[in-house]
Amino acid sequence: MNRILVIEDEVDIADLLALNLKQAGFVPILAHDGITGLALARSGSPELILLDLNLPGMDGVCVFKALRLDPLTLRTPVIMLTARAQPEDRVAGLGLGADDYLTKPFSIKELLLRIKAVLKRREAHSPRSPLCAGPLRFDPTALQCYADNAPLDLTITEYRLLQHLCEHAGHVCDRSELLRSVWGHSDDTHSRTLDTHVKRLRVKLGRHARRLETARGTGYLLRTTPLLPGDKSVTQIRLPDAR
Amino acid sequence: MNRILVIEDEVDIADLLALNLKQAGFVPILAHDGITGLALARSGSPELILLDLNLPGMDGVCVFKALRLDPLTLRTPVIMLTARAQPEDRVAGLGLGADDYLTKPFSIKELLLRIKAVLKRREAHSPRSPLCAGPLRFDPTALQCYADNAPLDLTITEYRLLQHLCEHAGHVCDRSELLRSVWGHSDDTHSRTLDTHVKRLRVKLGRHARRLETARGTGYLLRTTPLLPGDKSVTQIRLPDAR
DNA sequence: CTCAAACGTGACAAGATTGTCACAGTGCGG
DNA sequence: CCGCACTGTGACAATCTTGTCACGTTTGAG
Incomplete structure (x- = not known):
């Protein structure tokens, strides 16, 4: 049921992504420019945003910054997509606080993997996923x-x-x-x-x-460990078993 | 002042990492096996953990799971290091919830970049970094x-x-x-x-x-935007004087 | 301007919350 | 077993918190 917002101006790529996301069990939301993307990010409450950096009109980096300024989208994870493979782009993307970064062409498989990793991370660390x-x-x-x-x-x-x-x-x-x-x-x-x-x-x-x-x-x-009726091994700490 | 725990059994590599981390302004803590690593993760309160997956004795994956079971280390970001480059390892590592994943040999530069990216992300999204x-x-x-x-x-x-x-x-x-x-x-x-x-x-x-x-x-x-004395832009009402 | 609707304000009383105290219970060393 | 130090418990009063009400003020449409 996870909604994923795809902000990507190339319709072919966007459709391809949407198809694959749907097959993977996500609900894709498509935006073909930055302004629409921002609006949908706010109104659609997506769990994650795929953001192309090469957008017409409003640049992807601007969209990203705008997303981070709005308290409603501040915490939504963003994966950046770009055709540019230069390391300095990578630095810029990650440096801005993107959650991941992929350069085109990328495999759909890897993208899905990274989406799942980011969502898992977010779930584990999000302030909304409580202590x-x-x-x-x-x-x-x-x-x-x-x-x-x-x-x-x-x-x-x-x-x-x-x-x-x-x-x-x-x-x-x-x-x-x-x-x-x-x-x-x-x-x-x-x-x-x-x-x-x-x-x-x-x-x-x-x-x-x-x-x-x-x-x-x-x-x-x-104690978080199961309560064993006869357990007297209190006060001192045992390393948790990795089962 | 960020402490970074390095869990790596190969002493040469660990020392190399320590040196570079120190130069980058971090404080490295070294552990050469999993058990020591777990203890130091708990007692040293590192901001981030570099975890080699090929550890003698306790396997890196087990160490990772143990880190995630302990409430004290549950939220500490982990970057996994491995010699194995197989995609399925990558899947396993990210799938477990690691924050990033590098395969040896990796460039120190890339490692430092990823460390900074992870710390930045964490700072931006951590429950301890408040609303x-x-x-x-x-x-x-x-x-x-x-x-x-x-x-x-x-x-x-x-x-x-x-x-x-x-x-x-x-x-x-x-x-x-x-x-x-x-x-x-x-x-x-x-x-x-x-x-x-x-x-x-x-x-x-x-x-x-x-x-x-x-x-x-x-x-x-x-309102989060600066208050402009003459601003009449919003659905505004007169508010009590701020004395 | 006039008026009704919406909002601001001060006071108040019911109820919830909290720290303290006296005393009872419990574990531990000798 | 004894005594001591520490913890558990119930009761209680002081304080804080909160919803409500009456009434004053502001706003905006007609």
Whole structure:
């Protein structure tokens, strides 16, 4: 269902691309000049943009810069296409912040491969693809945390505490670190404030409460690994197995 | 000041890379096997990792998967290096989510170019590089908004409202859209709730209050362009004086 | 100019949030 | 087993947050 915007003035090439994109399961949107391309980038919300640099009228580089100025298209990945094979073009393209760069003639196979790689990267790193740790998922735009895709009703302090723990999932966060990160101060280490909020988090985490483990004498730790009933191998960190 | 972790078992190549990285202004960290590499990736917080795929003991692909499993290294960009030039390797590497891929022998110049491109991309798209709109900047990790780098003391509702406006900076957001995005419902269009929160936002925005413009009959709009005293170009309304 | 619709504003009360405290429970070294 | 240091818990009050309302102001069409 991924929409891909193709900004390419040569109709033959554009049609060829559209055909292949369609076959690969994408939904192509075609624009034959820069202005149309910009408009469609905004209104069509494509997941990715293929941008020819040799455009009539508005130059491809200008189109690219315009895309990066508009908050709506700022984060849409762009793959540049060009007939010019000079290394300095390549430098210019990548230097501007394009996500990839292909010189014509290119194989459709390679293009599709690179499209998939860019989309995969984007999915893994995009701010819209939220922080994940085990069954927990954060949506920073909605300021919402999900456990097993069910929204958790967290207060803002709980959200920040859990977010910090998730960002360091599998690693012990000591009390002063949490106090500094969530409350903005590192004194007051003997207050029971942190403990109380951990308790509240555990209540809201329900069946995942056991993942929020106590590192006695140090701080707290969020486990992302499966919970094994008899597992006592806590506090110290094992390198994650690559399965 | 960027640290770059080089995981490469051939000492000669590693040293050569280290030298060139140092000359280019990076701080190289060397690891000659996968396990050491994983440990240094975690403890050294490198900005980028160069990963040889032909490692003794733990295979490069395993190292990569382990890097992607650990929340601390999950978002660190990885450039893969390999002697194998087979396209299927390229597919495998990019398919796994590597940020780039080079086959030996490669030119140091090209490597440095690609490193810079990846870092630039990362900086532009990283969740840690916050949403920006004019003088406003969001830090989703700290849930903090800054105006001219001075932190704004926003409540969570104000934060979400301003975030939505920033994400669509320069475009009018109509009332129902804002109500849906921030409050989760689209009825109640005639309530004064939204207006009240806009008012509170304007107070806290201080001298930038005029950027939060009213689109009469529609909704609100955040301007990112410089405010020109005599500018009458938009759906503009008179705004409270910035004192 | 007149008027109705739309927006701005100050005040307020209900409700949510949060830090603190006292005390109970737990793990650990000796 | 004992005692100590550390953590868990429930209750509570101070504070913050937020939606609503009444009323004043502005806008733009006729």
